[in-house]
């Protein structure tokens with residue numbers, strides 16, 4: 001029997017600190033990524049979950065969970081583990097901006113109105129090197145009316161093999177109305193809105209054979 005496929009699933013938000021108490025971040029429950037990690041595990045993959053600050057149901061049952069808080073911590077975790085993996089599912093909701101200055105201690109509210117300078121967080125997925133036998137699944141969170149056009153545009157920027165396009169309403173919800181957009185232009189959808197666990201099984205039916213073929217096992 002060939003060795004199990006090695007999958008990394010990133011999930012949950014990043015938090016970019018402003019001081020020791022506050023942060024800038026995205027809303028993300030981490031549920032979709034956890035369901036995908038659990039499904040890949042059920043199908044015999046070796047799964048490493050990389051999780052931001054969140055506690056979705058099922059996360060504690062996964063055998064290997066690497067925690068990150070900031071985008072830079074996630075970047076470092078991927079830099080050390082992605083080279084020896086076969087499949088990456090990048091479901092993490094990486095914050096788009098970070099405070100330029102992180103203040104020690106706690107900013108006081110009595111200081112009155114404050115202006116916070118933010119700088120963009122650098123692209124993680126699109127800057128990862130992928131070998132020709134590795135397979136990459138990105139995510140795209142988009143307004144429903146622009147879902148597919150934006151996902152197509154992101155595919156190239158993110159250098160992914162396919163992108164799960166999610167409408168904004170997916171955040172924190174138990175259900176998802178997502179579509180899978182492939183680099184060759186194909187778009188696949190499950191039959192309507194479904195529970196995230198069902199979507200994870202539907203998605204795994206599609207990405208796992210493709211990743212196995214790419215990895216040659």
Ligand code: CTP
Pocket residue numbers: 071090091092093094095096121122123124125126137138139140141142154158
């Ligand atoms: N992503 C990443 N690095 C970032 C931002 C996002 O690797 N700095 C990844 C996410 O994990 C996801 C995909 O890129 O797999 C799309 O994320 P999304 O937030 O939809 O897109 P952005 O690149 O942030 O673009 P925008 O916010 O303008 O839609």
